[in-house]
Amino acid sequence: MTHEHKKISKIRRWFRLVFAPRHSGVCRVCGCTEKDPCFNPEYGNCWWVDRDLTLCSHCADPKIFQDPATVHRINSSGGKRLQLVLTYKWWHMIHSGEKPEEYREITPYWICRIFNKLDQEGNPQPISQKEAAKLAETWSANLDTRGLVLKYNLVTLYAGYDKNRKEETRYIERVTIGTGRVEWGAESGRSYIILKLGGHV
Numbered sequence: 001m002t003h004e005h006k007k008i009s010k011i012r013r014w015f016r017l018v019f020a021p022r023h024s025g026v027c028r029v030c031g032c033t034e035k036d037p038c039f040n041p042e043y044g045n046c047w048w049v050d051r052d053l054t055l056c057s058h059c060a061d062p063k064i065f066q067d068p069a070t071v072h073r074i075n076s077s078g079g080k081r082l083q084l085v086l087t088y089k090w091w092h093m094i095h096s097g098e099k100p101e102e103y104r105e106i107t108p109y110w111i112c113r114i115f116n117k118l119d120q121e122g123n124p125q126p127i128s129q130k131e132a133a134k135l136a137e138t139w140s141a142n143l144d145t146r147g148l149v150l151k152y153n154l155v156t157l158y159a160g161y162d163k164n165r166k167e168e169t170r171y172i173e174r175v176t177i178g179t180g181r182v183e184w185g186a187e188s189g190r191s192y193i194i195l196k197l198g199g200h201v
């Protein structure tokens with residue numbers, strides 16, 4: 001999102017707050033509904049802030065509205081969805097609730113795939129391969145995520161490559177760097193990008 005876009009969306013928000021027609025159960029700014037809510041990693045799904053159910057929390061609060069991590073109408077906008085293919089064993093352990101996190105190796109590929117960096121105006125930008133290679137080298141047990149944001153709020157997990165494979169979509173609660181558990185597929189003593197899985201979408 002460019003700075004100009006941000007300004008426009010601020011004006012649009014204000015305009016819709018004041019003038020948009022009001023239908024109960026539909027946010028007058030973003031059009032979200034209870035079945036198609038907005039999501040922010042820090043605040044979770046949006047909620048109604050007015051008694052008539054025409055304004056959602058993520059549009060009412062300018063801070064959440066401006067946050068680049070906020071996704072409005074998460075279902076119809078397609079969400080920001082990371083797609084991962086797992087073997088059936090790991091997929092099933094996640095599905096059954098036994099395994100609450102998924103591991104990805106600390107490589108330039110996965111860093112570019114999972115994170116954006118923030119530019120000086122606070123807008124998310126893709127990370128270059130070169131920058132990712134540098135990050136991969138410097139990340140040890142402690143990830144310094146300052147200046148980085150997640151590209152996705154959701155992850156769709158597929159059980160293998162089969163045509164009729166099972167899938168499920170979960171919120172990404174947070175991402176850390178650390179060692180994983182061997183019984184959940186991590187190698188002992190090795191650091192990974194850890195995706196903490198949240199609730200079902």
Ligand SMILES: [Zn+2]
Nearest residue numbers: 027030056059
């Ligand atoms: Zn809204």
Ligand SMILES: [Zn+2]
Nearest residue numbers: 032038046056
């Ligand atoms: Zn909303």
